[in-house]
Amino acid sequence: MNAIRPVFYVSDGTGITAETIGHSLLTQFSGFQFLTDRIAFVDDMDKARETVLRIREAGERYGVRPIVVNSCVDPQMSTVIAESGALMLDVFAPFIGPLERELNQPRQARVGRAHGIVDFDSYHRRIEAMNYALAHDDGVALDYNEADVVLVGVSRAGKTPTCVYLALHYGVKAANYPLTDGDLDHDQLPPRLKPFRRKLFGLTIDPERLQQIRQERRPDSNYSRLETCRREVQAAEALFARERIPTLSTTHTSIEEISSKVLATFGLQREMF
Amino acid sequence: MNAIRPVFYVSDGTGITAETIGHSLLTQFSGFQFLTDRIAFVDDMDKARETVLRIREAGERYGVRPIVVNSCVDPQMSTVIAESGALMLDVFAPFIGPLERELNQPRQARVGRAHGIVDFDSYHRRIEAMNYALAHDDGVALDYNEADVVLVGVSRAGKTPTCVYLALHYGVKAANYPLTDGDLDHDQLPPRLKPFRRKLFGLTIDPERLQQIRQERRPDSNYSRLETCRREVQAAEALFARERIPTLSTTHTSIEEISSKVLATFGLQREMF
Known part of the structure; x- marks a missing residue:
């Protein structure tokens, strides 16, 4: 007790x-x-x-x-x-x-400056980043010219929460692109990602953990079979290695930790909100 | 300087x-x-x-x-x-x-406990809440049985970022429902919201500010006309007052502040992540 x-x-x-x-x-x-x-x-x-x-x-x-x-x-x-x-x-x-x-200055005891709207521009940037993340979630919109970073990985590897966190907290425009079977069948980067190679960050995950997560969403489907998870993760990791895309496993890594590593990798030194 | x-x-x-x-x-x-x-x-x-x-x-x-x-x-x-x-x-x-x-205990200097995955269940709850927020964003899914709170307001009043913040930080399942013209023409709560009356929280905003935000998204449209914004905001505020829905203006209020008030209003005492 x-x-x-x-x-x-x-x-x-x-x-x-x-x-x-x-x-x-x-x-x-x-x-x-x-x-x-x-x-x-x-x-x-x-x-x-x-x-x-x-x-x-x-x-x-x-x-x-x-x-x-x-x-x-x-x-x-x-x-x-x-x-x-x-x-x-x-x-x-x-x-x-x-x-x-x-x-060499006395503090000014002003309430609510840390988490209120103090700097309208930076607040606005954050909301815009949030809208960007949702509009560019899960490969919905594929124009990544404005993106600061594009997270790449198989379905349910943790891309969406990380993008939203980066937007909300750092005003970073983060898109994400799900690697599908079609992408993974080929031995190279999906053509639409090629122009944005330097913005890519790969998320991977243990197949066993992925299987659990997918099982909750679509029980007993091909999508949630351990074999499917293994095959996809293996192909994705091979792709990341071949293309030398910085990669992180999300299995034991929180959204905060992933975000922190992404910021460090790309040298994004935005102020926290 | x-x-x-x-x-x-x-x-x-x-x-x-x-x-x-x-x-x-x-x-x-x-x-x-x-x-x-x-x-x-x-x-x-x-x-x-x-x-x-x-x-x-x-x-x-x-x-x-x-x-x-x-x-x-x-x-x-x-x-x-x-x-x-x-x-x-x-x-x-x-x-x-x-x-x-x-x-009466020495501290344990363990790294990464504050923002890592320490408690798997609560981390999981948070990711689930995030998925819930996105699935129940903008009136997409309307089954609010599982919702802890449903944010209601006109388009661009600040509902989505707040829902996502509540999910990411508190594991709170927050849905949001946009009040459209059709809803605001009637003098009562939209029928689909009635069963969830006690979960509703209204967000409002100054029409001038709303006009600016909408103008950026759809310039020179009927949607972004000041008159439209005024009419919608007025109707929404009248509805909130009539139905005694707790309400907050987002004009000068940050996502953190809105979230904090929502938690306090509904007595949601979830631990922060």
């Missing part, structure tokens, strides 16, 4: 920063069942007091001190929330001093 | 945590042009030394001390990277001690 411990991500913005670092910290401890709760947009005194009540309530219910990962930019909010008696981890506090000294 | 300052997000994992908190911190300072560079998967000594060289090089090129936002879990990596002479902001260091004392 894992010990229950309530954790609150509190923010006067979306709470995404608090949640991201809090999640990273908690994964470094085991043996606990962390009950996480996000309280976002705590931007006035009433909401701060309400937050204190919720935190205290959780502490009483589970008979244990709650943990608060706090990313309120407004120090007044943080002061009130600290009255909850929880272990307060303030995600900005330790870094503001060193940054102020280094940059 | 803004002063140039190189910033490196360094990690032995994806670098997402470093980037998220670093971005939040930097938005609190103005007057600088931060040149950000992400160096991910720094998981051996060679890569750490290479990283040091890149950081030093940037410092020399711009004649200013670089800033490193470091989320390496392995302390050895951090020690090497600190030799670069950059301002080191270690995103975990300040919180590990307090957490170790509170949880």
Whole structure:
């Protein structure tokens, strides 16, 4: 039995920063069942007091001190929330001093700048990239002139979620092209991909894992047979090797990890959103 | 002229945590042009030394001390990277001690747990949610029995990116239904939405902004006329009010903010990915 411990991500913005670092910290401890709760947009005194009540309530219910990962930019909010008696981890506090000294400037405590629409152009680029990813998903549109990257792989290798992630987070225009039987029968790159050779990134996957995924979508079909999966994956990997296309296996790799490798491979240094 | 300052997000994992908190911190300072560079998967000594060289090089090129936002879990990596002479902001260091004392347990320095595939089931849920969002985008499939939430609004109000974000980050199954002329001519909820009334969340937008967005997609069409936008938005807002559907304007609201409000409205307390 894992010990229950309530954790609150509190923010006067979306709470995404608090949640991201809090999640990273908690994964470094085991043996606990962390009950996480996000309280976002705590931007006035009433909401701060309400937050204190919720935190205290959780502490009483589970008979244990709650943990608060706090990313309120407004120090007044943080002061009130600290009255909850929880272990307060303030995600900005330790870094503001060193940054102020280094940059020789006091911080500006503006709420919601990290995950709000601050720079309209870059926000717009991101939405455009998202539209691009959906329009160029699964070989629907094949004009890759505008693409930053084209993910190539057999069906269900993880292309679509990665394209969408790259768009949403980095404003990267990522298309994807599914390698079909017809493509894999030939010993060369599909002709429509040739002009975009330098933008290609191959995704591969263990045939056994692929079989599981396909089985869920189309049970007991030719598509989901292990033999089919093996043949397709083998042909795709041979193609990637022959054409020297950078390749990654998605079997044990998350969308975030794949995206990170794609960005590094193509030297795409877009700022994160 | 803004002063140039190189910033490196360094990690032995994806670098997402470093980037998220670093971005939040930097938005609190103005007057600088931060040149950000992400160096991910720094998981051996060679890569750490290479990283040091890149950081030093940037410092020399711009004649200013670089800033490193470091989320390496392995302390050895951090020690090497600190030799670069950059301002080191270690995103975990300040919180590990307090957490170790509170949880009465030493941290386990395992790399890649935050953004890798740690819990296969929850990762799977997320990919499933993503497939769900795309299959139920734009009124394509209308069976919302499985949906956690159904976003409703006129075309280009921001429904699709929000659904995808909710899926990718929270494993929430979000469908979206576009209100068309036919729907808006009637004084009531489209019949196919009625059974799912409690799952509906309305997105609205300023007609002027909507006109700009539509103009980019279909220039000088009836679809993009300001009058059309005004009429549709007005009818949609009237519908939301009459049916008491929770509603949010997306005009100045980012995908992250919309998603955060949707989660709060429906009390969806899924853990972030």
